[in-house]
Amino acid sequence: MITSQSRGAVVATASALLVTMAGTTVPTPLYSIYAGRLGFTGLTVTLLFAVYAIGVVAALTAFGRLSDEIGRKPVLLAALACAGVSAVLFLLPQSLPMLFAARIVSGLSAGLMSGAATAAIVDLFPAERRAVGGALAVGVNTGGLAAGTLIAGIAADLSSAPLVVPFAVHLGFSILAFCAVWRFAPAPVDAGPLRIRPRKLRVPSSIRGAFVRAVLAGGSAFAVAGVLTAVSALFLAQHIGLSSHALAGFVVCLVFAGMAVGQIAARRFAPRPAMAVGCGGLAVGAAILGVALGAVSLTALILAAVVSGVSGGLCVNAGLATTVEAVEPARRGEVSSSYFAGLYLMLAVPAIGVGALSAGVGLQTSGLVFACVVALVSAVVGLVEAVSVKRSSPVFEAVG
Template sequence: MISAPARRGAVLATAFAFLVTMMGTTLPTPLYSLYSQRLDFTEFTVTILFAVYAFGVMFALIVFGRLSDQIGRRPILLTALVLAVISAVMFLLPLSLPLLIAARIVSGLSAGLMSGTGTAAVIDLFGPADKARAGMLAIAVNTGGLGVGTLFAGVVADLSSAPLTLPYAVHLGLSVLAFVTLRAFTPAPADPAPLRLQAPRLTVPAPIRGAFVRGVLAAGAGFAVCGVLTAVSALFLVRYLGIGSHTVAGLVVFLAFAFMVVGQFVARRISSRAAMQAGCGGLVVAAAVLAVALSAESLAALLIAPIVLGVSAGLCVNAGLAATVERVDPAQRGAVSSAFFAGLYLMLAVPAIGVGALSLAIGLRESGLVFAGLVALLAAAVGVADIAARGSAARATPLP
C-alpha cells in the first residue's frame, strides 16, 4: 500500500512516460512529404511506412499483452521507453528506406507495449473507486501524445534547418527523462508471478464480448480515419491543395487527436450508451465532411473533418473502455486492454494500406472517397447494433 503523495508521483510519472512514448510515434507524420522527396517514393510507400508501425503495435500487444499481468506493469513500461530511445536513435542515423521501415517497426513495438500496459497501469494506480477518471487520463495522454507529436514535428520542420533530425533529438531526450522518472517514482512489483512462456493469446471474458466487439468496431472506425489522415494528409496538401507547410500537415492530424481528448471529457458526463450512439452518428458526419474536403479540395473542410472525427472517436473509445477494460478484474486488465488496442490498431493499419494500394489504380483523392463511404456505413451499422443489443439486454432484465 503506497501513500497518497507516492501514488500521485507514480501517476504523473506513468502518464508522462505514456505521453512521451506516443508522441514519438507520430513525429514522422508531417514529414512524409520530405521523406518522399529525399527517397523518391509514392503514396503507397508512405502508407506502408505507416502500416509497419501499426503492425509493430499489434505484434507487441498480441505477443506481450498478458505479460504485465504476470510480472507487473513497471518492467513493461520501462521496456517500452527503451524501445522509444532506440527508435529515436535510428531516426537520427543516415537516411535510407530500410532504416526508416525498421525505425517505424521499433516505434510500433514501443507503442504497443505502452498502450495496453500503460492504460492498465493508470487504472491500477487510481484504484477501483476512480476507474472512470483513470480511464479518461489514460486515453488523454495516449491520444494527446499522438497529437502533440505530429504538431511539434510540423512546427519544427517549418522553423528549423534540420527538420528530419531535431524532432527526434528532442524526443530522445524526453524518452531518457521519462525512463529515469518512471524508474524513480513508480513502485516495483511487490510479488510478481513467475514468468511463463505461453502461446500468444489475448482473452476477452464472455460477459463483455459483445460490448468489446462493438467498442472496437466503433472506436476502430474513428482510428481508421485517423490512420488515413496520418498516412496521406501531408501528400494530399502538397499535391492537391498546393500547401507545403508542414505545420498545417501536422495540424490536421493534431486536431483529430486533440479533439479525441475532448470527446473523452464529454463521454464522462453522459451515459456510455449515449456516448456510443452519439459517437457513431458523429463518425458518419465526419466521413461526409472528409468526402467534401477531398472532392472539393477544401482546406476548411479538411480542418473541420478531424475536429468532428476526434470528438466522435473519443466518445466511442471512452464508451468502449468503460464497457470492457474498466469492468474486468486487475488480473485480466492487461490482456483485455491489449486486446482492445490491438483491435484499434488493426483498423488503423488495414484501411491505410487499402487507400494507398487503391490510389495506385484510381488516385489518392478517389480512393479516399471510397474509404469515407465505407467508414460511414460501418459507423452507422455499429450504432444500430449497439441500440439493438442494449434493447435486448433491457428486455432480458427482470423487473424488480
C-alpha cells in the same frame, strides 16, 4: 482518494505514455520530406505508416499479457527503451530500410506501452474512480499522438535540420520518462520471473459482445486518424498546393486532440449512449471527409478532422469503460492489450488499402471509398447501440 505516492506514480506513468505516443507521430508531417529525398510514392508512405501499426498489433498480441504476469513497471521501462531506440534509428543516415526499421520499433514501443500503461493507470485509481483513470489513460494516449505531429511539423518549418531536431528532442524526453518510471512507478507485487512467453490474447465471454462493438466503433475513429496521418501531408501538397509541414501536422493533431476532448465529454454520458452518439458523429465526419476529398477543400478537411476526433473520443472512452474497466485487475492488462490491438489493426488496414487503391484510381477516389466504408460501419454500430440502449431503458420496458 489517491495517495501522494500513487499520484507520483500516475504522473510518471502518464508522462511515459505521453512521450511514447508522441514519438510515434513525429514522422507524420515529415513524410513529404522523406518522399522528396528518397523518391518514394504515396503507397510507400502508407506502408511506412502501416508497418508501425503492425508493430503495435504484434507487441499487443504477443506480449499483451506480460504486464499481468511480471508487473506493469518492467513493461513500461521496456516500452520506453524501444521508444529511445526508434528515435536513434531515425537519427541515423536515411534510407528506406532504416525508416522501416525505425517505424517497426516505434510500433513495438507503442504496443508495449498502450496496454501496460492503461492498465497501470486504472490500477492506481480507487474502484469508485476507475472511470477517471480510464479516461485519463486514453486522453493522454491521444494527447501524445496530437502533440508529436504538431511539434514535429512546427520544427520542420522552423529548423534547418527538420529530420534531426524532432527526434533528438523525443530521445531526450524518452530518457527522462524512463528515469521517472524507474523512480516512481510501483515495483511489481508477487510478479513471476521474467520469462518471455507470448500467449494468445483472450477476452472473457462476459464482455465479448461489448468488446466487438467497442473495437468496431473505436476502430472506425482510428481508421480515420490513420488515413489522415498517412496521406494528409501528400494530399495538402499535391492537391491543395500547401506544402507547410506545420499545417500537415496541425490537421492530424486536430484528430487526436479532438479525441482527447471527446474523453472529457464522454464522462457526462453513460458508456453505451456515448458510443451511440459517437458513432453517429463518426458517420457525419466521414461524410465531411468525402466532401473534403471530392471538392479539394481545406476547410472541409479541418472540419472532418475535428468532428471525427471528438466523436472518436466518445467511442474509444466508451469502449474502454465497457471492456477494460469491466474486468478484474488480473485480466485488465490482457483485455486492454486486446482492445488496443483491435484499434490499431483497424488503423493499419485502411491506410494500406487507401495507399494501394490510390496507385490505380488516385488518392481522391480511394479516399472517397474509404469514407463511405467508415460511414457505413459507424452507422451500423451506432444503430445497434441506440436500439440496445432504448430496449434497456425503463420507459421501453414499461411500454413493452
